[in-house]
């Protein structure tokens with residue numbers, strides 16, 4: 189490889205890794221709160237609210253993410269063809285964020301739900317008898333305990349998301365894996381793949397380190 | 411003329427069923443200011459449910475509950491229980507405290523935070539005032555050096571004393587205890603009973619569900635024996651325990667002795 193190609197590869201890799209980071213952070217930004225909403229609807233006592241949410245959870249967790257990506261990207265134009273109207277396609281990046289958000293919100297919702305249900309009813313009752321409002325009880329008493337409960341599961345999910353960002357390439361998002369793949373074939377060198385692998389590894393070590401130090405900070409109570 | 415305001419708590423004809431199974435079948439109970447009432451009875455007789463109805467953790471199906479001159483629930487025109495409006499219920503909530511069998515302290519809060527959380531957020535006390543008051547209560551409980559500890563670092567007896575301090579921090583007019591010593595190792599029971607005894611000496615109004623017969627006899631002004639959702643008999647503590655009139659009470663006392 190000439191110096192020029194190496195230089196070009198490095199700058200391309202840097203911009204592609206920025207895209208990967210964007211997919212990661214935007215997905216979290218939208219799916220973490222959405223998951224909380226989904227979890228609260230899932231726990232609704234009304235069947236009419238609960239049932240559609242359960243259906244959504246089943247679809248999101250029961251089919252491959254790669255399929256969901258393709259579906260969300262191509263659905264508008266397919267639908268347009270069938271109905272003989274032009275529905276504009278989502279941009280690749282936007283479609284990827286939407287698919288990731290919907291998928292991860294489903295997993296987060298189930299994690300939140302488990303974490304909320306693991307808080308003993310006695311905690312709610314103690315708060316109620318002390319006169320704390322529902323909102324105070326949730327934010328002051330329940331949520332801190334939920335965060336501690338779900339930390340390990342969340343850590344796993346975040347690390348999976350780091351690796352899942354590579355799936356965005358199926359709908360043509362130029363993230364680090366897609367770039368590595370194309371430069372591997374143009375340069376007949378596996379080096380870009382190796383660099384991409386290293387990138388995921390470093391990103392996940394940061395995530396893992398972050399979770400373990402957060403876990404230690406919450407270790408002050410059982 | 412009877413002075414109604416002497417009666418801190420009045421419960422009349424309380425009915426409560428879970429999924430069609432009647433648990434409270436017409437219970438009436440009055441508690442006067444400064445009185446200590448012990449409730450005894452076999453497990454499953456509805457003692458906890460009665461306390462939970464009095465503290466709004468459960469709603470009654472029918473009946474009347476009143477704290478001083480404030481009505482919590484009464485019989486509506488349709489014969490069903492009709493609760494007062496939110497504002498009134500909020501005021502009533504400030505009348506009582508409840509101490510649970512398994513403490514239910516907030517594990518992520520220090521002892522100090524456990525005690526000051528409600529005074530600050532519910533009563534609107536300043537942090538300084540709430541903490542000063544909490545320190546007094548901790549001193550009374552003999553736990554002054556524990557204010558920065560977390561519940562998991564304390565023994566069951568210490569945790570229960572903290573939960574009593576937490577309830578007292580809101581200055582309740584009446585304190586309910588649901589088997590406050592049943593989750594404790596035998597050697598820790600005494601320290602809780604002593605706290606309750608001290609509160610009784612200060613004329614704190616209390617309703618205590620307990621299996622400690624000696625304690626009930628020595629500390630309670632009145633003992634109520636409940637079985638299968640009804641009050642079978644009640645009266646002066648010593649009389650009920652030494653000289654029960656009902657065969658059901660006699661059978662129960664034979665079993666616990």
Ligand SMILES: Nc1ncnc2c1ncn2[C@@H]1O[C@H](COP(=O)(O)OP(=O)(O)O)[C@@H](O)[C@H]1O
Pocket residue numbers: 428429433451452453454455456457458459460
């Ligand atoms: N939330 C509930 N749902 C259904 N049944 C209940 C519930 N709470 C209590 N019960 C039933 O009510 C009866 C009385 O329970 P409880 O008041 O706890 O009795 P005690 O405190 O005297 O042991 C028991 O048979 C119990 O199973």
Ligand SMILES: [Mg+2]
Pocket residue numbers: 457458459588589
């Ligand atoms: Mg009970």
